Amino acid sequence: MVLDPEEGFGTAKHATLRIGDVPVFYYPYFTFPIDDKRRSGFLYPTMGYSDGDGLELATPYYFNIAPNIDDTLTPHLYSSRGLSLDNELRYMNSYSYNVLSTAYLPNDRKADEDRWLVDAQHRGYQGNWRSTIDYTRVSDDDYFNDLNTGLEVNRQDHLDQIAQARYVTDNWTATARVQSYQTITSATQPYRKLPQISLKGSQSDLVDGSDLELEYLADFTSFERDNDNLIGIDRVNGQRVHLQPSVSIPFRWPWAYVTPKATLWSSQYKLDDQVAGESDSISRTVGVFSVDSGLSFERTVNESGMIQTLEPRLFALYVPEEDQTAIPNFDTAEYSFTYSSLFRENRFSGYDKIGDTQQLTLGLSSGFYRSNGSEVARMGIAQAHYFADREVQLESTTAADTSKRSNVALEASWNVTDALRISNDSELDASDYHLIENNLKFSYSPNINKVFTLGFRDREDTREQADLSFIWPVAKNWSVLGRWQEDIRNNTTPEALLGVEYSDCCWQVRVAAREYLPSGSTERDSGIYVQFVLKGLGAFGQGKGLFDNITGFEEREKQNDY
Numbered sequence: 001m002v003l004d005p006e007e008g009f010g011t012a013k014h015a016t017l018r019i020g021d022v023p024v025f026y027y028p029y030f031t032f033p034i035d036d037k038r039r040s041g042f043l044y045p046t047m048g049y050s051d052g053d054g055l056e057l058a059t060p061y062y063f064n065i066a067p068n069i070d071d072t073l074t075p076h077l078y079s080s081r082g083l084s085l086d087n088e089l090r091y092m093n094s095y096s097y098n099v100l101s102t103a104y105l106p107n108d109r110k111a112d113e114d115r116w117l118v119d120a121q122h123r124g125y126q127g128n129w130r131s132t133i134d135y136t137r138v139s140d141d142d143y144f145n146d147l148n149t150g151l152e153v154n155r156q157d158h159l160d161q162i163a164q165a166r167y168v169t170d171n172w173t174a175t176a177r178v179q180s181y182q183t184i185t186s187a188t189q190p191y192r193k194l195p196q197i198s199l200k201g202s203q204s205d206l207v208d209g210s211d212l213e214l215e216y217l218a219d220f221t222s223f224e225r226d227n228d229n230l231i232g233i234d235r236v237n238g239q240r241v242h243l244q245p246s247v248s249i250p251f252r253w254p255w256a257y258v259t260p261k262a263t264l265w266s267s268q269y270k271l272d273d274q275v276a277g278e279s280d281s282i283s284r285t286v287g288v289f290s291v292d293s294g295l296s297f298e299r300t301v302n303e304s305g306m307i308q309t310l311e312p313r314l315f316a317l318y319v320p321e322e323d324q325t326a327i328p329n330f331d332t333a334e335y336s337f338t339y340s341s342l343f344r345e346n347r348f349s350g351y352d353k354i355g356d357t358q359q360l361t362l363g364l365s366s367g368f369y370r371s372n373g374s375e376v377a378r379m380g381i382a383q384a385h386y387f388a389d390r391e392v393q394l395e396s397t398t399a400a401d402t403s404k405r406s407n408v409a410l411e412a413s414w415n416v417t418d419a420l421r422i423s424n425d426s427e428l429d430a431s432d433y434h435l436i437e438n439n440l441k442f443s444y445s446p447n448i449n450k451v452f453t454l455g456f457r458d459r460e461d462t463r464e465q466a467d468l469s470f471i472w473p474v475a476k477n478w479s480v481l482g483r484w485q486e487d488i489r490n491n492t493t494p495e496a497l498l499g500v501e502y503s504d505c506c507w508q509v510r511v512a513a514r515e516y517l518p519s520g521s522t523e524r525d526s527g528i529y530v531q532f533v534l535k536g537l538g539a540f541g542q543g544k545g546l547f548d549n550i551t552g553f554e555e556r557e558k559q560n561d562y
Contacts, residue, residue: 008035017509024509024530032507038064043072043532044507048148050527054079056148058086068092078147081108084115088151096124096131101151111146115139119153130166137161141184145518148529148546157185172201188234191223191330211251217244219351223330227273233396236328238271242351246288256295263288263345265354269327278326286354288345291316305371313363313382315343321356321388325396328352334394337427337437339363339409342382353394358387379412383430405430419446436460443551448559449473451552464489469550477503481510483550492517499529499547508533512546 003010010032017025031041040063048056060074069091076084084105091098101119108115116139124131136159138144144155154160164177180192198219206212219242227235246263269282294313301308332350335341343363347355365380384406391400408428415421420443427437441455455467469483482498499512510533515526529546547553 003034005034008037009033009039038062038070040064044509046529046531048527048529050148050525052146052525053081053148053527076103076149078105081105081110081147084147084149086149086151095126096122098122101153103147103149103151105147108146111140111142113140115143115147117143117149117151117153119151128168130168132162132164132166134160134162137182138184144184158183158190169201171203172199174199188230189225191225191237193331194222194224196221211249213248213250215246215248217242219244221330223328233275233326233328235273236271236275237273238269238328238330240330240351241268242266244351255297256293258291258293260291261289261345263290265351267327267351271328275326282326284322284324284327284354286320286322288354289318290345292343301368306376307369307371309367309369311365311367313343313361313365315361315363317345317357317359317361319345319354319356319358321391322354324353324392329394332394337407337409338425339380339382339411342384342406342409347390348394353392355390356388356392357390359384360387361385375413375415377412377414380410382409383407403430407436408433420444445552448552448556449479451550451556453551462489471550471552471556479503481547481550481553482512495549497546497550510547514546 001010001012001015012027012030012032015027015030016023017027025045033039041061043060043062045057045059047058050056056076056078058074058076060072063071063073065071069089071090072088074086076086078084082105084103086103087101089100099119099121101117101121103115103117105115107113118135118137120133120135122131122133134154136153138159159182161180161182162177164175164179166176167174175196175198177196177198178194179196180194181190183189196219198217200217202213202215204211204213206214220239221242222239224237227237243266244263246261248259248261250259251257265284265286265288267282267284269284271280271282274280292313292315294311297310298307300306329352330350332348332352334348335344341347342361346353347357361382361384363380363382365378367378368376370376386404386406389400389402393400407430410426410428411424413421413423422443423441425439426435428434429436435458437459439455439457442453444450444452450472452470452472453468457463457465457467464487466486466488467484471479471481473479479501480499481501483495484493484497485495486493493515495514495516497512497514497516499510501508501510510529510531512529512531513527514529515524517524531546
């Protein structure tokens with residue numbers, strides 16, 4: 001072994017990499033950095049074996065092209081499929097960060113087709129301007145299930161293809177966006193936005209000596225999607241102009257607040273392929289009136305100065321009924337039932353539906369705070385009371401909601417120590433208060449290198465799941481990490497992952513075993529993975545995203561990578 005401090009790297013011949021006393025890799029010739037300078041050369045290889053792909057071997061080569069440009073080319077061998085070439089090009093300047101990732105596997109022997117991936121990422125910032133490009137496309141729906149690419153790519157059911165420019169000031173933001181998707185599941189493809197132009201802002205000094213606040217939103221969107229295999233209102237494409245100004249007058253005191261607010265929802269639709277008998281041009285104008293109010297009481301609990309607060313909240317909301325059955329759901333869904341959702345002005349996301357209601361929501365929360373202001377615990381309960389039926393529903397075939405009160409929403413959190421936190425969200429039936437849904441989570445993290453989380457999610461008659469993940473040091477330079485998902489109701493394990501990691505000042509090696517159910521598949525897969533990480537350059541190859549679903553893993557990597 002020869003170390004060259006002036007050049008900043010070392011050279012080793014006939015080197016053996018050992019984990020403890022066990023030799024795991026032999027290098028006839030090997031160079032490695034001894035300072036933080038970047039230079040071209042081979043990075044650590046990654047290896048793996050899975051039932052689906054057999055032996056995998058990736059050997060990345062790093063090109064240090066310029067101080068602001070680098071490239072990583074990785075031949076990635078799948079013994080049962082063939083050779084893939086994965087490449088990641090990064091470019092930075094004073095106003096943008098850009099990454100172009102590509103992968104190409106010609107003539108996959110198992111799939112009997114060419115496989116490829118393209119991913120382009122751009123984040124720009126120049127004065128008040130912000131720009132974004134997020135474009136991902138793959139050759140086929142099973143790409144991410146079949147191939148363990150090491151590229152930094154978001155793996156979602158709907159792959160985003162977005163180009164966006166924004167102009168940002170202190171009071172308003174203008175946005176222009178085009179957005180499409182590649183859907184890699186059997187789900188219906190979302191609408192493309194070609195384009196979307198919006199203006200959103202607020203003004204708080206309209207009238208001298210008044211607390212009158214103005215908020216405004218103007219949005220134009222053209223929605224398109226392929227409708228050859230769709231029927232009814234799902235076939236509709238079209239354009240929407242939406243205006244949403246609001247005025248409010250907040251009254252605030254140290255012990256209370258009252259905020260009356262009036263909002264106008266005004267939308268104009270021009271539709272194509274409209275349902276027979278319905279108009280191609282639809283206008284909708286609805287007024288939304290709300291009053292949000294609350295009190296705050298506090299008392300000293302003990303001699304240490306701990307303070308308890310009691311915070312009743314009253315939220316009144318009036319939205320008149322407007323027939324919206326002929327309006328398609330371009331970007332609209334119903335919010336999940338939670339404590340905070342009971343205090344929303346609209347029970348639907350997006351702008352296609354404004355839910356009619358005459359309701360009064362009662363909430364009560366209480367918090368416990370240490371003398372330094374840090375929160376020890378918080379709990380809350382809320383329920384909405386309705387004075388009219390809710391006729392507007394997400395689907396036109398859904399009957400009106402005639403219940404006189406909502407279910408009861410509960411939330412609670414307890415910071416037992418600075419490291420241990422317990423949280424819970426629950427939904428109780430309004431009639432007999434039996435438990436409908438419960439989400440319980442335990443999190444223990446004394447520092448960023450020690451994270452343990454355990455969650456339980458239970459939904460009456462539909463779902464009962466447990467999720468365990470951990471990162472934990474067991475000896476000097478050694479840690480174990482893993483994740484276990486269990487579908488208790490169906491007695492299945494969607495994912496089981498257990499790994500061991502050795503970490504030194506400049507590099508890491510991880511060995512992991514995984515058994516899982518690929519998305520959209522009924523056949524389980526399993527594999528053994530070996531991953532080497534050169535700190536400062538990151539990991540590449542199998543398993544790069546393997547550990548990302550472990551709570552705290554990405555945060556730890558960002559802090560420890562230098």
